[in-house]
Amino acid sequence: MNHIIFFAASLSLGISLAADAGVLNNGDWSPSGCGTRPEAPIIDSTSADTFNRSIKMINAWQKQMQAYHDCMIKEANADAATINRAATAEQARINEVSEKLNANANAVRNKLDSSSNRGPVSGPPMGSGMGQQGY
Numbered sequence: 001m002n003h004i005i006f007f008a009a010s011l012s013l014g015i016s017l018a019a020d021a022g023v024l025n026n027g028d029w030s031p032s033g034c035g036t037r038p039e040a041p042i043i044d045s046t047s048a049d050t051f052n053r054s055i056k057m058i059n060a061w062q063k064q065m066q067a068y069h070d071c072m073i074k075e076a077n078a079d080a081a082t083i084n085r086a087a088t089a090e091q092a093r094i095n096e097v098s099e100k101l102n103a104n105a106n107a108v109r110n111k112l113d114s115s116s117n118r119g120p121v122s123g124p125p126m127g128s129g130m131g132q133q134g135y
Contacts, residue, residue, distance in 0.1 A: 022079050029079075034071035038064040 022031045041057035044050035 021082070022075055029076070031072045031075040033075055034068050037068055 022029050038061055041054060041061050043054045043058070045054075
């Protein structure tokens with residue numbers, strides 16, 4: 001039953017990651033839901049009229065770039081939060097399995113120590129997990 005719940009939660013997380021996640025390619029991250037980054041216009045200085053049109057294009061570009069920038073930051077923050085939650089949950093699962101395994105090993109060791117005529121079982125008691133390294 002726990003495996004089914006874990007699978008369903010993992011599937012749900014995977015679907016939400018696919019919907020909100022940016023693209024990581026060779027160490028370069030880019031947003032997936034913000035469209036293409038607007039290309040900067042070229043300033044045409046051949047005349048006062050063409051220069052004025054260039055300034056209008058720059059102003060329009062700056063508005064487009066601000067919208068792209070805001071979207072990119074929102075998506076990057078959402079991706080970082082999703083990664084943090086997923087890594088923290090995986091760390092908890094690893095620690096839980098490790099703690100259970102160590103507790104079982106210690107219980108068996110104690111049982112063998114108390115019923116053995118040969119003396120204590122070799123090796124120190126097992127630790128309590130993988131440690132607490134936060135993400």
